Amino acid sequence: MTKGRVVLLDEIKGRPAAALVVDGVLEDLAIDPEGDQILPGAIYRAIADRPMKGQGGIFVKLPGVASGFLRQISGISPGQRMLVQVTGPTEPGKATPVTARLLFKSRHAIITPDAPGLNVSRAIRDVEVRADLTALAEEVMAGADPRLGLILRSTSAEADEDEVADDIAAMRDLATAMLGDLEGGPELLLDGPSAHETAWRDWGHPAPDMVEDRAGSFAAFGMLEALDALLSARVELTGGGHMMIEPTRALVAVDVNTGPDTSPAASLKANIAAARDLPRQLRLRGLGGQVVVDFAPQPKKDRAILEQVIRAAFKSEGTDVTLSGWTTLGLYEMTRRRDRLTLSELLA
16 A cells, blocks of 8 residues: 555546545545536636526526526626636536636635635644745735735645746736626636646645656556445445445435444444545545435434534535534434536446
């Protein structure tokens, strides 16, 4: 098993793919979809269409016959030209989810239109480094459109000053150009990041110990077997238990089982192991929406312990997760924003 943080850049079925492996365990995955599917992160010039007041949003016209759904109505009127950004995959028969809150992201910087201010990632704790980065950001952003805000990402702490300045300037100029490009019909202005671009942009902190950019790296590091395991509903847990993860049209059902262990502590052990691995499993499988977990039977007094583990496990997730808690039937409910196509769709 290879120790450390490794980024693999390869291909799956002739399409770019990237994997983040930490101490031999697959932690994140990106695979380009087949054909011309809309990628999350893409920015479009769109035209507001008809509001859906009962659903608290409005449809927007995208290029061709495509449409997007924006969960926002206030201040938007039919026929209005606007910029929108894709927030997740397009599900069959549904409009593409979009937002009017744009983010222009690079490896070190994020430009935030209509959210002014300069901010440094909270992961950077060194006071002097924060002060130096703030001074650099103020210098590069001087004279920029006052609507533009800036967030310096955690990777900027270890990067060369000129590299960070170039990143800020590039995103600043891109945002400025796009915000002024509202004339004309619906049009794709910026495509979403490819799998390899995602790896370069979002997996830089902590810095990788190794980057393998070659054909066959997935096979060499055991990722093909890992992908096969992810296509199975059954997930083996430490201690001999297992969980079954089965997506349905309405929700993702998770069932936790103790296995052969019949000791009094078996249920809590299996439940804790499942809770710790569940964020990774949902992320790698591309599953989201409503998630309902049927944990192995355990005394109600142990729920507080398990809930602490659940909250700690999901705390570092990069997508929106709402932990709703226990139902009257003893199930645990949560929602997770769909931020990518499911693995089964990508590998179909």
